[in-house]
Amino acid sequence: MKREVINIIKIGGKTIDHEEKLDRFLNSFSRVPGQKILIHGGGILANQIGEKMGVVTKFHEGRRITNAETLELVTMVYGGLINKKIVAKLQSQNVNAIGLSGADANLLTAEKRVVKTIDYGFAGDIQKVNNDLLQNLLSQNLTPVICPITHDGKGQLLNTNGDTIAMTIACALQSQFEVNLWLCFDKKGVLLDIKDEESIIPQLNPSTYAELLSKSLIHEGMKPKLENAFRALESGVSKIRIGSADDIDLAIANEKTGTLICA
Template identity: 50%
Template sequence: MKVSVIKVGGNVINDEQALSSFLEQFSNLEGAKVLVHGGGKLATAMAQRLGIEPKMVDGRRITDADTLEVVTMVYGGLVNKRIVAQLQAKGTNAIGLTGADGNIIEADKRTGWEIDFGFVGDVRKANAAPIANLLTQGITPVIAPLTHDGKGQLLNTNADTMAQAVAVALGQEGHEVSLRYCFEKAGVLLDVNDDASLVPVLDPKKFEEFKAEGIVADGMLPKLKNAFDAIEASVTEVWLGKVEGLLANDPIGTKIIG
């Protein structure tokens, strides 16, 4: 089966109008699809209202028990269920899930670092079968950035990684997966300030050249590493770009190929 796995981040989640417009485009996207959403600023705002101070250690954000409670409420409840209800209204039969639901994504509490990140999960395994079963029934999974450890503990988890894990797991089961990361840029750009300098297709050879020439650097490096890892594992194609481009049935953005 052909499946599109779409990751959308905070810049869309935070803005009611951008979210509504995104969901309209997502709903119109043909074929089987999965949405993985980030958290956005709502959890930070809710924590502030509850008088929970952001906990930082060595400049890294920590998920303590209070923060986990907030992200479970906000990502798993408020954000996820609003998206599901809006998609239903647009004719997309969505079902909201965390990694714990149907055991779709198992994770381990992060260890082995100099600091204790608290209740943060590193993905151990995404399970393709329950996701594929929903897709076969015409149901669209909407996944919040939370996983579980299988021992009853929910874990705050990076949505980019979850999207990759879901795409790879589906690919490994023989599905033809298009993974699309929506972000602020039009894709990989020769000139970071000029959307017209978009690189439409990027393969590993060109990626190495771009790195050597300094055309890709900073935040784009881990993002592209992630994308090439997905391709290498089992994903047919990975796209990076803006919502408007990537949600078209013929996407516009940077296509990563193996």
């Protein structure tokens, strides 16, 4: 039996930071046929607003360290400003978008990350995806627009990486859907040489990835994204691509852009 296709698309900061880029992406996204879910990150906007407010954010290996002040900041910026702006823009393009955090309707339950060497503060590791809710919303032709905020079910909001949310939702839905997962960022794909924008690796499987890793040819900042991609692959997600958010509709139509993650 042919299962229904769902496109799960994650966009990052660089797409969100520029109004024009975001508009172009949302325009493209609105043309993606069938069921779809958008997950967005935050980008420099949270940092800029944080600076104005005097909130200083620390990072460790590209991951934000979330103290109480930073959690309030990202809840405001991701859950409020960015999420509602995206939803309103999509509504104007006939996409019946509904903005959600992980707390809303108990979409994503997470656990505060256990402190090992680094205390990530209010960082949440996802424990459970509310599959029934997602399927229910999708069956009503709603398009979930998900911000990277989760909760622990005990009243605490948590900050969770957007790529990880996209991956986890892809894994959760893959038993019911043929899932296409798109992890978009500001490059056209995983680059062999970070200084050469055209050095896109067309496909990566676990062994070629391991090989590149062993030769230190994978940029540090790419590792979390690739780890998420390979975890989705292991869970049976049909198609996973890492690439640019530009012209996502064309990418979905011909599927020959970016880096394909395959077995």
